[in-house]
Amino acid sequence: LAHCAHEGAAVLVHPWDMPSGPRHARYMLAWLAGMAGETHLTILSLILSGAFERLPASLRLLFAHGGGSFPYLLGRADNAWHRRDLVRADSPHPPSHYTDRFSVDSAVFDPGALRLLVDVMGAERVLLGSDHPFPLGEEEIGRLVRDSALTDREKAAVLGGNAVRFFGLTRLPEGAPAC
Incomplete structure (x- = not known):
């Protein structure tokens, strides 16, 4: 990760090594619970x-x-x-102190979850995500954000402004959908 920072490379962290076994084999539980848990585990580990x-x-x-x-x-x-001393042994600050060190995508599929996500992370740390073309991907990319109770400023940030800043672009690329 230090090398990526030195090179100026953006890093997308997407779970894949999800729990397997009889409890996760049914009902897509590895996707529904495993991915969320693995991502949480990775962030907390960092x-x-x-x-x-x-x-x-x-x-x-x-x-x-x-x-x-x-x-x-x-x-x-x-x-x-x-x-608990054990939890803070290697981290001088509580986890909430670090929300400005990473960004997340908006692929949460629920207006209340999106509102909480923006409240916790800050609108400037949420980029449009869809999980498309995977089986649980948003069918109409950006619909959740456009139809949400976010402010116009928050919507504009999530729908493209944050991506421009995060990827160091001057504007959205030609042909990018105007969400």
Whole structure:
């Protein structure tokens, strides 16, 4: 990751090594619960290991699926950091301190979840995501964001402004859909 920061490369983190076995084999549970859990685990591992203290602040990390369970369980992680030496052993700050060190996509498929995601991460840290063309991908990319209760400024940021900034573009590429 330090090399990626040095090279100016953006890094998309998408779960794949999901739990398997009889409990996860049915009902697409590896996709429905496993991916969210793996993403949460990855973010917390970076935070609690102190990796963000060692990695350059210029590192551009983008986590798929709205950061998995992370935004929704951040209060639990902060509570543990404040109450247990083991949790804070390698991290000088609670997990909520690090939300400005990475971005997430908007592929959460629920207006309430999107609102919470923006409230936790900040509108400037949420990029349009769809999970298309995978089986659970958003069929009409950007619909959730466009139809949400986000402000016009937040919608504009999520639908393209944040991607321009995150990827160091001067504008959206030619042919990019005007979401």
